[in-house]
Amino acid sequence: MTSDKTPKRRSQAWYGGISKDTTIHRAWMLNQGTPPDNFDGRPVIGICNTWSEFTPCNGHLRDLAERVKRGVLEAGGVPFEFPVMSLGENNIRPTAMLFRNLASMDVEESIRANPMDGVVLLCGCDKTTPSLVMGAASCDLPTIVVSGGPMLNGRHRGCELGSGTAVWRMVDELKAGKIGPQEFQDAEQGMARSPGSCMTMGTASTMASMMEALGLALPQNAATPAVDSRRRVLAQMSGRRIVDMVRSDTKLSDVVRRDSFENAIRVNAAIGGSTNAILHLIAIAGRLEVPLTSEDWDALGRDVPTILNLQPSGAYLMEDFYYAGGLPVVMKWLADRGLLHPDAASVSGTSIGAQVAAAENYNTDVIRTEGDPLTESGGIAVLKGNLAPLGAVVKPSAATPALMTHTGPAVVFEDIEDYKARIDDPALDVTAESILVLKNCGPKGYPGMAEVGNMALPAKLARDGVTDMVRISDARMSGTAFGTVVLHTAPEAAAGGPLALVQTGDVITLDVPQRKLHLHVSEDDLATRRAAWTPPEIVMAGGYQRLYVSSVLQADKGVDLDFLVGKRGAEVPRESH
Structure with missing residues (x-):
């Protein structure tokens, strides 16, 4: 067991000594049948659970929480489970992304306000992972992530x-x-x-992979199926590890540093990960006060081949990925080519390089370490130009190669309702050469930046055999989606970005190799249009949505709320009673 660097733990501010306050804290905890010696200075571990029957991807986390508790107890710690807001992408309206930052506030304040020395984050569905890590990062206690795992x-x-x-x-x-x-x-x-999250390389599996790549989760966290007994073992081992992390005072910021993010970006390129990862990792980096930009994503991931043959970019699914050897195989392949920082830290207690050194590939068609990669240049391409001064993104591994350089006339939809009303109208003036443009679906505009960027094709073109078109928006798309889809255009239309000024018939050029997104309209004409533009009304005049719209950052900054960026620590400003 690791050496103890913290003779007085954070939890002892609640439970240590004899006073009115400590007596109250201990006495009320005893009513749950907790033995008194649990408050003698042992590490108190919070288990942050996003279980909810409205979040089916996380519906099995109750069982995983029990497994974590076993591990905590085995290692001499004291586990206490607590709930936080659960974000299920498939049920929450208007979009789970609207509430990612709210959930992070729930996590942050729950951790800070309660007597825990370390925390285990139980997550699964798309936004539960970044929201929990963002909140925990702002507190910066010893932290470990346990994902729920993919469905069969x-x-x-x-x-x-x-x-x-x-x-x-x-x-x-x-x-x-x-x-x-x-x-x-x-x-x-x-x-x-079966229980679990999407078994494609959607955002849930991508973020589980990012946790393993960042060193915040134990090996095989990304791909072990939700119902595999080894997922329970991983949860129990995580319970043991968090106790040792408390004893050695290994905080989240001690594990996740700049080199960790660089590793994660390259892993994301190699696995063909979701475009949503760029938003979430920039937001997490912002909480940890680690500089990270969208340009870093392009620079670090651009020349990394996509070697994972997994849907939506490829053919296989997460279960196949696990049986082939899982994420350690991908990370070892990157490390062997000098594309990974091997000395980066991990919650496992070893370096990332040591953690993946013995990984073996059991299926080279699933993980193409020995054959042709899925794409020579993977990663997320960051585009700039007069249509996206702060950037836009596209996922080359999920796009049509012939459309990566394309010029065509815009067919503009002012919002998602306009799109739904007109897209299948036989009279819509659209051809396969057209570029579909969707406005007002960004962080402020939707609000919440919904996953509507992968617009379904016009019915009349689909019947003619068209399978892909260039699509541009300030929205996101599901990590499970595919196509030549330009997303996260910033500044967004609702914030007065150039996207707001595009009109049907305008010619647009997409040039992914040159990282360009250009609107062929003169600056004078754009200035005239801007003078006539008015911002959309805020959908909800009060409550959280009003707070969100007034404070949310643009896509290039991770869509966090401006007042949440940074570390605030775990110290409680005032004592109770």
Whole structure:
């Protein structure tokens, strides 16, 4: 066991000594049947749980929490579970991203206000991971992440289905008349046949991978299926590790540093990870006060091949990834090529390099370490130009190569309601060469920056066999989605960015190799349009949404609230009673 550097723990400010306050704190905890000696200075571990029946991806976290508790007890700690706001991407309206920062506030204040020495973050569905880590980072206690893991592979009519990815594909097939409504509905149960998050490389699996790459989670956190017994073992071992981290006073900021983020960016490129990762990691870095920009993502990930053959970029699913050896194989491949900082820290207690040194690849078609990569240049491409002065992003591994350099006329939708009303109108003036442009779906505009950027194609083009078009918006898209989709255009339309000024018929050039996004309209004409532009009204005049719209940062800054950036520590400003 590691040496003890903290003779007086944070929890002892509540439980240590004899006084009115400490007596009150201990006495009320005893009513749960807690033995008195649990307050004798042993490490008190908070288990931050995002279990909710409204968040099906996290519906099994109650069981994982019990496994974490076993590990904490085995290592001589005292576990206490507490709930925080749970964000389920598939149910929450208008979008879970609207509430990521609110949930992070819940986590931060829950950690600071309660007598814990370290914390285990139980997360799964897309936004629960970044929200928990953001909140914990602002407190900066010893911290470890346990993800819920992906569902088993989807199965339907003898074929494998990827959650999310299959929906986008089948919607297009339904529009094109290739499948009927009954088959579309029949696929639902086969797509989600076990607890866990999406088994494609969507945002949930991407963020679980980012936690492992950052060193915040134990090896195989990313890919072990939710229902595999080894997921429970990982949870129990994490419970043991957090106690040792408290004893050695290894804080979150001691583990996650600049080199950790550089590792994560390159891992994201190698696995074809979600574009949402760029927002979440910039936000986490902001809480830790580590400089990180969208340009870093492009510079560090640009020349990294995508070697993971996984949907939506490739063919396989997360279960296959685990059986092939999981994320350690990808990280070892990067390390062997000098693309990983091997000395970066990890909650495992060893360096990242040592952690992955013995990884073996059991399926070189799933993890292409010995053959042709899925794409030679993976990562997330960051575009600049007069249409996106602060940047926009595109995921090359999920795009159509022929459309990576494309010039075409814009077909503009002022908001998502306008898009839904007109996209399938037979009279819509659109061709395969057109560029679909969606406005007012960014951080302020939606509000919350919903996953609507991967606009479904016009029905009449889908019936003609068109399978992809260039699409541009200030929105996000699900990590399970695919296509030549330009996202996160900043500044957004609702903030007065150039996207607000685009009109149908304007010519736009997308040049991914040159990282350019250009609107072919003169500066004089844009100035005239800007003078006539008025910002959209705020949807909700009060409550959290009003606070969000007035304080949210743009996509290039991670969409955090401006007053939440930075570390505030775990010290309680005032004592109770």
